[in-house]
Amino acid sequence: MTERADCRASTVSYAAGMLREQLLSPTPVDLRAFLMRALRPRDCLVQVGGLAEVSYHGRAASTAEVGSYLVMIKRDGSLQIHTPKGVKPMNWQPKTDEITAVLEEEQCVLLASRRSPVELVRVTFLEVQMAQALELNEEAGFLLTGSEAQMQETLAAHPELIEPGLRVLNRELLVESGGIDLYAQDAQGRFVVVELKRGRATQDAVSQLGRYVASVQRVVGTGVVRGILAAPSITGPARKELEGRGLEFVEVNALPLVEKRTSQPSLF
Amino acid sequence: MTERADCRASTVSYAAGMLREQLLSPTPVDLRAFLMRALRPRDCLVQVGGLAEVSYHGRAASTAEVGSYLVMIKRDGSLQIHTPKGVKPMNWQPKTDEITAVLEEEQCVLLASRRSPVELVRVTFLEVQMAQALELNEEAGFLLTGSEAQMQETLAAHPELIEPGLRVLNRELLVESGGIDLYAQDAQGRFVVVELKRGRATQDAVSQLGRYVASVQRVVGTGVVRGILAAPSITGPARKELEGRGLEFVEVNALPLVEKRTSQPSLF
DNA sequence: AACTAGATTTCGGAG
DNA sequence: CTCCGAAGTCTAGTT
Numbered sequence: 001m002t003e004r005a006d007c008r009a010s011t012v013s014y015a016a017g018m019l020r021e022q023l024l025s026p027t028p029v030d031l032r033a034f035l036m037r038a039l040r041p042r043d044c045l046v047q048v049g050g051l052a053e054v055s056y057h058g059r060a061a062s063t064a065e066v067g068s069y070l071v072m073i074k075r076d077g078s079l080q081i082h083t084p085k086g087v088k089p090m091n092w093q094p095k096t097d098e099i100t101a102v103l104e105e106e107q108c109v110l111l112a113s114r115r116s117p118v119e120l121v122r123v124t125f126l127e128v129q130m131a132q133a134l135e136l137n138e139e140a141g142f143l144l145t146g147s148e149a150q151m152q153e154t155l156a157a158h159p160e161l162i163e164p165g166l167r168v169l170n171r172e173l174l175v176e177s178g179g180i181d182l183y184a185q186d187a188q189g190r191f192v193v194v195e196l197k198r199g200r201a202t203q204d205a206v207s208q209l210g211r212y213v214a215s216v217q218r219v220v221g222t223g224v225v226r227g228i229l230a231a232p233s234i235t236g237p238a239r240k241e242l243e244g245r246g247l248e249f250v251e252v253n254a255l256p257l258v259e260k261r262t263s264q265p266s267l268f
Numbered sequence: 269m270t271e272r273a274d275c276r277a278s279t280v281s282y283a284a285g286m287l288r289e290q291l292l293s294p295t296p297v298d299l300r301a302f303l304m305r306a307l308r309p310r311d312c313l314v315q316v317g318g319l320a321e322v323s324y325h326g327r328a329a330s331t332a333e334v335g336s337y338l339v340m341i342k343r344d345g346s347l348q349i350h351t352p353k354g355v356k357p358m359n360w361q362p363k364t365d366e367i368t369a370v371l372e373e374e375q376c377v378l379l380a381s382r383r384s385p386v387e388l389v390r391v392t393f394l395e396v397q398m399a400q401a402l403e404l405n406e407e408a409g410f411l412l413t414g415s416e417a418q419m420q421e422t423l424a425a426h427p428e429l430i431e432p433g434l435r436v437l438n439r440e441l442l443v444e445s446g447g448i449d450l451y452a453q454d455a456q457g458r459f460v461v462v463e464l465k466r467g468r469a470t471q472d473a474v475s476q477l478g479r480y481v482a483s484v485q486r487v488v489g490t491g492v493v494r495g496i497l498a499a500p501s502i503t504g505p506a507r508k509e510l511e512g513r514g515l516e517f518v519e520v521n522a523l524p525l526v527e528k529r530t531s532q533p534s535l536f
Numbered sequence: 537a538a539c540t541a542g543a544t545t546t547c548g549g550a551g
Numbered sequence: 552c553t554c555c556g557a558a559g560t561c562t563a564g565t566t
Contacts, residue, residue: 018317018336018397025285045338045352049402059467059559060414067408068286070313084404085344087362088546092355094561101491119559130402131285134317140335144381145415146328146540155444165543172556177471177505178540181566198542199327203445205474211509235554237445241479255329327544356561362546383552386543416557442550446555470540472558476556512545 007065007166020044022132028108031128035110038133040266045136046073050128054081056091058119060168064090071110071123075136079112079121093121125157125172146255148198152181155196155252159184162194162230162250178208183216190224191216197264198254205229206241213247288312290400296376299396303369303378306401307341314341314405316378318396322349325358326387331360339378339391340342341367343404345454347380347389361389410411416466419522423464427452428442430462430498443483451484458492460483465499466522473497474509481515 003120003268023034030049036048048071055062070082077096080089096112103109110123152171161167165187173183182194193216195209206229227247234249235243242249291302299316306314316339321331337358338350345364347396348357364380378391420439427434433455441451450462461484463477474497481495495515502510502517510517 019292045350049404053404057560060412062410062412062559064410065408066406068404068406070402070404072348072350074353075346078353078355080343080355082313082404083410084407085342085346085355086546087348087360088558088560089355091411092559092561094355101314101557118558124544134338136336136338136350136396138319138336139336139352140333142330142332143357144330147542172565174540175508199544200554203479204472204556205501207472207479211471211475211534216369238556241445324544330544354561356543356545359546360546362544376549412559414559438549447550466559468539472541506538 002029018135019134020135022130022190023128024130026128026131028103028106028125031108031125031131032101032103033200034131035108036079037102039099040154041136042077043137045075045134046132047071047134048125048128048131050130051178052128053124053126055122056120058114059117062091066126069123073112081121081123083229091121095147117253121169146198148181148196148254151196151198151252151254154256155194156182161252162228163192175212177211177215177218180216183202186226189222190226190227192226192228194230196226196252197229201229201234201238203235203241204239205231206238206245206247207240209247274304277509286403288401288403290398291396292398295391295397296374297465298373299376299393301373302399302401303376307367307369309471310345310402311405312342313343313354313402314400316393316396318398319394319395321392321394322359323390324388327385330359334394337391337398341380345380349391349413350388351449359389361486362386362526394479414466414522415500416449416522418463419464419466419520423520424450430496431460434460443480444477445483448480448484454494458494460494460496461487462496462498464520465497467500469499469502469506469517471506471509473499474513475513477510477515478513487532 003234017242023156033213045231052069053066056062072080079096081091083090093112093114099112101108101110108125112121155161156168159168166184168182168184170183173180180193181196184192184194186192192262193212195205197205207226213225217225228250230250232253319334320337321334324330340348345366347361349359351358361380363384365382367525369376369378377394380389413502423429424436424439434452436450436452438451448461449464452460452462463473463478465473475496477497481493485493496518498518498530500521505535513533
């Protein structure tokens with residue numbers, strides 16, 4: 001108890017380093033002041049953890065009863081409210097037009113609002129244990145491999161991986177119903193629509209391919225238009241649907257095999 | 269500088285309260301010990317912030333150069349690595365089968381692995397500023413309004429909102445191609461497949477409806493099967509596709525009515 | 537602003 | 552375990 005009383009006053013501040021400021025068990029008044037101070041410059045990541053009540057009104061509406069939540073506000077004004085489980089926040093706001101902290105009935109209330117769509121997240125802090133402002137400044141390069149875009153690049157350069165004699169005419173060709181991943185011609189000169197999926201292909205992918213083939217068919221007229229779904233695998237129902245529609249499946253891998261590392265012993 | 273030196277040693281521990289333990293600028297050895305200690309019981313939320321390098325191998329592969337990141341590990345073993353921007357973490361793992369901290373070349377390395385799919389997130393901490401274990405235990409009720417499920421409930425009870433004389437036979441009727449939101453019969457006794465969307469209906473929704481109608485058609489045989497897409501609005505191309513397939517669109521509102529609160533003045 | 541489609545989508549539910 | 556579909560999906564790209 002005395003410890004907690006002590007904590008109330010404790011504040012850590014460093015000129016340099018990552019934890020710019022931290023309050024333990026602040027009063028509503030102190031918390032509000034902290035939030036205003038920490039959020040204003042929009043240059044650090046702010047977190048508040050403790051007992052709170054959360055409501056959201058916008059595209060839908062939600063309420064969360066009093067519980068332990070961790071609120072995170074990033075420099076770009078994005079907000080997320082985490083529960084003890086799961087990657088996905090309980091409530092969030094990708095972009096905020098206005099974010100304020102007010103005092104209401106002796107409690108600190110965080111309001112994050114957005115126009116277009118009109119949305120409001122409201123967090124009522126009842127018993128805050130920790131509030132901190134983190135400096136998270138060093139941004140660095142990030143590289144992702146294995147996306148569908150990369151797969152498209154590879155297959156555009158090596159269409160023989162799909163079928164011998166295939167020649168790619170277009171990538172991302174726009175037709176009325178959307179964008180065709182690869183538009184090609186086969187060895188017999190027939191037009192081919194290729195739809196790529198980086199993961200297991202579903203019925204949705206078959207529908208997509210079907211739409212594209214129909215669009216091309218309308219333009220091409222009488223000639224035969226083939227449709228190929230290229231993916232590492234396909235679900236059972238999707239295969240049935242595909243075959244029923246006279247479309248084809250070709251197995252291709254999104255990730256070009258990971259080389260085994262011989263330099264270091266594997267940890268697992 | 270002296271402050272930072274002081275911090276190295278600083279440790280906060282409380283029997284009760286939310287911040288169970290916190291280290292500022294720990295050494296790799298201390299950090300590893302902390303992580304093992306904090307992660308083992310799987311009863312608190314662990315965060316580590318500082319300079320790190322991150323790599324991911326699994327469904328895709330990614331590498332992030334040395335930068336400032338905030339690592340969050342929840343009780344359920346989910347992991348997320350945040351940059352200063354955006355709701356979505358740079359790297360994540362929804363569930364982890366094993367999570368360990370090891371010392372490698374004098375650095376603390378966090379390894380989070382998963383089978384099915386095989387995935388590994390690897391975080392090499394170079395200069396940690398803050399590591400903390402938060403108690404985030406009070407779980408509470410969460411209620412979301414305006415979901416498609418609620419819309420389905422409302423319309424199942426009041427099918428006349430879709431069309432006079434409509435009688436609902438089934439909700440979530442499973443056919444080979446998926447689950448039909450509402451299966452009904454119209455005033456003329458024709459079978460009706462209703463697909464609901466809480467937002468603007470797209471071509472995908474039309475495809476979905478088309479698949480369901482086809483499935484029912486195969487079962488019913490000769491009789492006419494109608495397909496109705498019920499949503500607050502529909503995109504242009506989706507409407508064209510819909511009409512081309514002989515399907516129908518009915519405008520319904522997702523959110524019934526939000527009661528006005530008269531007890532408190534609105535904040536906006 | 538509208539529309540499309542990808543995503544390491546996540547998450548939950550049914551079989 | 553597979554499969555399916557919703558989601559306040561988010562996010563990026565194009566018209």
